[in-house]
Amino acid sequence: MENSLDKAISLIRDVRNYPKEGIIFKDITPVLQDHEAFSMVIDSMAAKLKHMDFDYIAGIEARGFIIGSALAYKTGKGFIPIRKKGKLPYVTISKEYALEYGNATIEMHADAIRKGESVIIADDLLATGGTANAASELVTEAGGIVRCMMFMIELEFLKGREQLSSNEIISLLKY
Amino acid sequence: MENSLDKAISLIRDVRNYPKEGIIFKDITPVLQDHEAFSMVIDSMAAKLKHMDFDYIAGIEARGFIIGSALAYKTGKGFIPIRKKGKLPYVTISKEYALEYGNATIEMHADAIRKGESVIIADDLLATGGTANAASELVTEAGGIVRCMMFMIELEFLKGREQLSSNEIISLLKY
Numbered sequence: 244m245e246n247s248l249d250k251a252i253s254l255i256r257d258v259r260n261y262p263k264e265g266i267i268f269k270d271i272t273p274v275l276q277d278h279e280a281f282s283m284v285i286d287s288m289a290a291k292l293k294h295m296d297f298d299y300i301a302g303i304e305a306r307g308f309i310i311g312s313a314l315a316y317k318t319g320k321g322f323i324p325i326r327k328k329g330k331l332p333y334v335t336i337s338k339e340y341a342l343e344y345g346n347a348t349i350e351m352h353a354d355a356i357r358k359g360e361s362v363i364i365a366d367d368l369l370a371t372g373g374t375a376n377a378a379s380e381l382v383t384e385a386g387g388i389v390r391c392m393m394f395m396i397e398l399e400f401l402k403g404r405e406q407l408s409s410n411e412i413i414s415l416l417k418y
Numbered sequence: 419m420e421n422s423l424d425k426a427i428s429l430i431r432d433v434r435n436y437p438k439e440g441i442i443f444k445d446i447t448p449v450l451q452d453h454e455a456f457s458m459v460i461d462s463m464a465a466k467l468k469h470m471d472f473d474y475i476a477g478i479e480a481r482g483f484i485i486g487s488a489l490a491y492k493t494g495k496g497f498i499p500i501r502k503k504g505k506l507p508y509v510t511i512s513k514e515y516a517l518e519y520g521n522a523t524i525e526m527h528a529d530a531i532r533k534g535e536s537v538i539i540a541d542d543l544l545a546t547g548g549t550a551n552a553a554s555e556l557v558t559e560a561g562g563i564v565r566c567m568m569f570m571i572e573l574e575f576l577k578g579r580e581q582l583s584s585n586e587i588i589s590l591l592k593y
Contacts, residue, residue: 258507268507272527275487276474276496285491299451305505308483309497312450316460316488321451324484332433332443352447 248287251280252416255396269396269418271367275309284415285310288365288393289317291413297390298360299323303349303378304330310395311365323355323362325378336384340377349374351381358386369394369414372403379409423462426455427591430571444571444593446542450484459590460485463540463568464492466588472565473535474498478524478553479505485570486540498530498537500553511559515552524549526556533561544569544589547578554584 254277256270274280288310301323302311308324315322328337328348335350356362362382366375369392379389389409397404397414404412429452431445449455463485476498477486483499490497503512503523510525531537537557541550544567554564564584572579572589579587 256508261507270507272499272506272508272530275490276498276530278490278494278496281496282491282494302484305480305483305501306499308480309477309487309499312484312487313491313497315450315453316457316491319453319457321453321456322484322488323451324447324481326480330480331447332436332445333431333447355447355451 247279247283248415251277251284254280255416269368269398271306271395281313284395285313285317288314288395288413288415291415292318292363292391292393295363295390296361297363299356299362301325301351301355301362301364301378301382303364303366303374306368307366310367314363314365314393320363323351325349325351325364325381336381338377338381338384340373342373347374349377349381351378351385353385356382356385356387359388360386361388361390363390364392364409365394366392367395369397369403369412370401372401372406375403376407379407422454422458423590426452426459429455430591444543444573446481446570456488459570460488460492463489463570463588463590466590467493467538467566467568470538470565471536472538474531474537476500476526476530476537476539476553476557478539478541478549481543482541485542489538489540489568495538498526500524500526500539500556511556513552513556513559515548517548522549524552524556526553526560528560531557531560531562534563535561536563536565538565539567539584540569541567542570544572544578544587545576547576547581550578551582554582
């Protein structure tokens with residue numbers, strides 16, 4: 244099991260100067276493409292949720308859909324999409340949050356969660372934590388409980404973990 | 419099995435006048451949220467691929483990521499994201515296609531597929547077929563073979579099927 248996870252780690256590709264000059268982007272697409280590595284990543288993330296009681300995986304658009312959907316399927320839970328503004332068709336609640344320059348807004352369907360239901364928020368990468376925190380606030384506002392936040396990759400030097408209100412933050416790989 | 423799929427169908431929500439006046443949008447989020455219905459949809463789609471030989475599921479951003487990722491996990495294959503312009507970090511190939519008003523462009527990583535590898539293109543909905551056809555052209559241009567195109571929902575009255583070059587088009591639910 245460790246060997247396959249090592250393989251997955253080795254497939255993560257550094258792309259320099261994306262999305263802008265000076266940034267080294269962690270490209271997970273070679274991991275997703277490799278069926279063994281992809282399965283291992285999802286299985287390893289699911290294993291970390293094994294003793295946790297929860298109702299849904301909420302994935303953050305767009306790479307969080309890839310991680311979150313497979314994870315929801317594997318754990319036998321429902322999947323909730325958290326999307327960029329204007330992309331959900333029904334009645335939504337929304338949360339604006341600060342980016343490095345300007346603001347962004349994410350939305351969730353207002354009826355996605357019933358009061359007291361519990362949610363794992365999933366995304367591919369924890370960087371500064373702004374989006375994940377906004378997602379957490381959405382779930383709470385809808386009456387849900389954020390049981391845990393789960394990431395495939397955590398960029399520890401950005402200290403996103405310190406910005407998150409959730410008690411439990413789990414990442415598969417740390418840089 | 420049929421009963422659970424009937425349940426999934428019953429959960430699809432008609433949203434009137436989205437994304438614009440006069441359109442009735444098929445909202446699949448209540449299906450995704452329901453763990454039984456979500457599992458049943460993925461299992462039913464996977465069952466239709468059972469005797470098919472293929473290497474990857476390619477999902478079209480963004481709802482195609484949700485369907486495609488779980489389907490790739492279930493079938494034990496790799497997942498390839500086909501994304502909107504500018505969203506993939508590495509070297510891409512791209513395809514422009516016509517929308518009702520104006521054009522759109524989708525992209526795939528140039529190294530996603532090796533020559534001769536075979537791909538299932540997955541999306542939530544087949545409408546006019548423009549996006550799916552562009553995705554198919556991308557896979558072919560990269561040297562891949564489109565084995566089949568697979569949709570959760572097909573809007574038959576839009577005749578998208580007639581626009582698609584793939585020999586095999588499979589949809590789970592037809593309207």
